[in-house]
Amino acid sequence: MxxxxxxxxxxxxxxxxxxxxxxxxxxxxxxxxxxxxxxxxxxxxxxxxxxxxxxxxxxxxxxxxxxxxxxxxxxxxxxxxxxxxxxxxxxxxxxxxxxxxxxxxxxxxxxxxxxxxxxxxxxxxxxxxxxxxxxxxxxxxxxxxxxxPVNRRLTKLFAIVIPVTDFLPVNKLMYGIYMASLYNTTIKLLGVENEKTKDKVQYYVQKAFQLLCDNCLIKVQTEIILSQNVAEAVYEFAMLESADLVILNPGTETRMPGFFSSMFRNIIQRYTAPPVLTIAPL
The missing domain is CATH 3.40.50.620 (HUPs)
Known part of the structure; x- marks a missing residue:
């Protein structure tokens, strides 16, 4: 690579x-x-x-x-x-x-x-x-x-969370593989679905899982949860799973819930949580 x-x-x-x-x-x-x-x-x-x-x-x-x-x-x-x-x-x-x-x-x-x-x-x-x-x-x-965050490091990454929604997150997967390759890292693919995206999310989670398994020797886990807000779902999952890094696309994946969220830039990167790698999709 x-x-x-x-x-x-x-x-x-x-x-x-x-x-x-x-x-x-x-x-x-x-x-x-x-x-x-x-x-x-x-x-x-x-x-x-x-x-x-x-x-x-x-x-x-x-x-x-x-x-x-x-x-x-x-x-x-x-x-x-x-x-x-x-x-x-x-x-x-x-x-x-x-x-x-x-x-x-x-x-x-x-x-x-x-x-x-x-x-x-x-x-x-x-x-x-x-x-x-x-x-x-x-x-x-x-x-x-x-x-x-002030209390975190970016070395010894043992758990990387990558959310998957209604498309294949190629850029996020590429950086996940790259950073996971230094350690005995587990990449956790988190499918975040709602009633409208259910079929697509399940399809792309499986596709991402297969892509990782076919191209690298990294442990991969998958989980699918129901949520109306990707950032909130990722934040709660990352804290629960003690993730060392989260990889997100800017926009809907980082914007936390709230009526004035966009106006006041209420984004997940402002919370004391795991480090967040933000990368635009291809």
Whole structure:
């Protein structure tokens, strides 16, 4: 199987979560033999606001950019990786003015990154905020975006959950096989059906099961449940089964139930749950 992870892009904002995410990215880079690119994105408005709070009447561009301080923090993160991993991992960084989504989209297109890692930030009620929206990012870049909760790792994956609905999830299966190949992993195919999709779900669960069994030496289990919301069904199943990773398509598979779910981006990646790999379907 071809190597799917080569260059990891890690957005950082120098918070405690970012420091922990850098450590986790180092572990993944070591496992999959990848390089790491740390990215910090700033915009003039945020820096201007910060300068005004500090008592500046005028906000010169040098104050807005504040590049030397940011570079110092970046080098500190790079040194943290080198202290732990030596020079075995290639680490670079970028400090770019703009908006997170558009900057990452441009970098992925021009520098061929094939994985983005996002850490969960502070708690907001029972959910957590995210530096970048993984759904939007997966949709515009067509590469996997992994959201890692603060208390989880992405090494030693023993149970990977892949939901199956009314089509064959080729992209999800491909990444599931790739990540399962390093460990004695069980891939759990979870068919999520309702009255309208019942026949299709059962057909594609069987088809996915056969595809995995015919093409790789990985343990595979199947289960079919009835639910009106894929994200909620996956979340409950993953917690019950102590899953180490969930692989989802953006959109209906990540959107949790609720009338204002779409408006307030109530997505499964914001919950303290297993890491979620979000990848757009083929």
């Amino acid at each position: 071809r190597k799917l992870f080569n260059k990891i892009l890690v957005p950082v904002d120098f918070s405690k979560v970012s420091e922990e995410l850098v450590i986790k990215s180092m572990e993944i880079a070591r496992e999959y033999h990848c390089s790491i690119y740390l990215l910090h994105v700033f915009n003039e408005v945020s820096f201007a606001f910060g300068a005004l709070l500090q008592g500046h009447n005028a906000v010169p561009y040098s104050v807005i950019e504040n590049r030397s301080e940011v570079e110092y923090k970046m080098n500190k993160l790079v040194n943290q990786i080198h202290l732990s991993a030596g020079e075995s991992i290639n680490v670079q960084y970028g400090i770019i003015k703009g908006e997170w989504l558009s900057v990452i989209e441009d970098l992925v297109a021009h520098h061929h990154f094939d994985l983005v890692l996002i850490g969960q930030k502070r708690k907001c009620v029972h959910k957590r905020t995210l530096l970048v929206d993984p759904d939007k990012l997966a949709e515009i870049t067509n590469i996997p975006v992994i959201t890692i």
